[in-house]
Amino acid sequence: MKLKPIEIARKLDVGTSALRHYEDWGIVPTPQRGANGYRIYTEEHEAYFKCIRAMYPGFGMALVRKVMPMLQQKKYTEALWEINRVQAELYQKKQQALQALEILKPDQMESFLASRKKQWYTIGEVAKEIDVPATTLRHWEKEGLIAPDRDPESGYRRYHRDDIRRLLIIRTVQSSVYLLETVRGIMEKINQQSLSEVRRITMDSLAYMDVQIEQQLRGAHYLYKLIELLKRNGG
Numbered sequence: 001m002k003l004k005p006i007e008i009a010r011k012l013d014v015g016t017s018a019l020r021h022y023e024d025w026g027i028v029p030t031p032q033r034g035a036n037g038y039r040i041y042t043e044e045h046e047a048y049f050k051c052i053r054a055m056y057p058g059f060g061m062a063l064v065r066k067v068m069p070m071l072q073q074k075k076y077t078e079a080l081w082e083i084n085r086v087q088a089e090l091y092q093k094k095q096q097a098l099q100a101l102e103i104l105k106p107d108q109m110e111s112f113l114a115s116r117k118k119q120w121y122t123i124g125e126v127a128k129e130i131d132v133p134a135t136t137l138r139h140w141e142k143e144g145l146i147a148p149d150r151d152p153e154s155g156y157r158r159y160h161r162d163d164i165r166r167l168l169i170i171r172t173v174q175s176s177v178y179l180l181e182t183v184r185g186i187m188e189k190i191n192q193q194s195l196s197e198v199r200r201i202t203m204d205s206l207a208y209m210d211v212q213i214e215q216q217l218r219g220a221h222y223l224y225k226l227i228e229l230l231k232r233n234g235g
Contacts, residue, residue, distance in 0.1 A: 003041040011046075012053050022052060027068035044233065047226045054222035058215030059086055067223070076227045083220055090216065094209050096131065100172040101202045112168075113161050120149075120158040130168050137167070145170050169198050 005016045022028050023039075028048040031039040048068065055064050063086060070079040103112050116129070127134045140146050141157075146167060148157040159167075 001043045003043075003046055005039055005041060008041055008046050008049055012049055014053070019049060022049065025065055026072075027052060027065055029072055044229065047229050051219075051222040051226040055219035058212055058217075058219045059083070071227065071230060074230075076231070079223070079227070083216075083223060087213070087216055087220075090209060090213060094206065097172065097202050097206050097209070100168065101199060101206070103168065104172065104199050104202065113165060116161050116164060118161075120151075120160060121164065123148075123157045123159070126159045126164055126167065129164055130171055132167075132171055140167070140170060172198055172202055 005019050009016045009019060019028075023030065028045055031041050031045060034040050048071075052064055052068065055067075059067075063082070067079045067082055070076075070082070102108055121129070123134050123137055127137060137146070141148065146163060148159045148163055150156065151158050
């Protein structure tokens with residue numbers, strides 16, 4: 001089956017320029033050209049385009065651009081595991097958000113801090129407390145989101161219990177809005193005695209994750225259909 005670019009573009013409700021971009025990015029196989037120089041797309045090309053459009057909302061174009069070339073290299077299992085990795089990350093973010101939503105209740109936050117008896121914590125201890133890598137803590141410090149004290153003798157970073165509280169909020173907000181600039185703006189507005197804004201952001205984030213998992217499953221469905229087609233065609 002031979003298809004013209006405009007036919008596929010109309011089916012997907014996109015411009016033909018989008019199809020050319022996908023081709024330039026190498027995320028669809030290079031089509032043959034007719035005697036007139038026009039592209040000739042096949043059933044496989046159409047399936048690639050449908051898969052790209054279906055995966056984009058749930059996974060983002062960066063992942064699409066990583067996975068689609070794998071299919072052209074017949075690395076089908078690797079592509080599926082890459083998708084699984086991203087879905088596992090989303091599940092982890094949801095669990096963190098649910099945990100944070102509970103901790104961010106004023107009484108729970110006080111209880112959380114009260115159970116931390118030490119005055120000062122090392123970067124490794126804090127990383128374990130809030131479940132983020134130490135490299136992330138250093139990055140947040142570099143971005144000016146947190147300014148830990150330094151041990152006067154060793155010069156090592158040391159974090160106060162109040163720092164743990166702030167870092168927990170930063171982790172929660174970033175998992176919801178992603179961009180550090182947005183996190184910085186939110187942190188500047190938050191009164192340290194009021195957590196209502198952070199809880200609202202977290203609940204909005206959870207609602208968005210519920211939508212995102214549906215979008216991801218739809219994208220994964222189209223990816224599986226494309227892989228099955230490629231296998232049937234001898235790929």
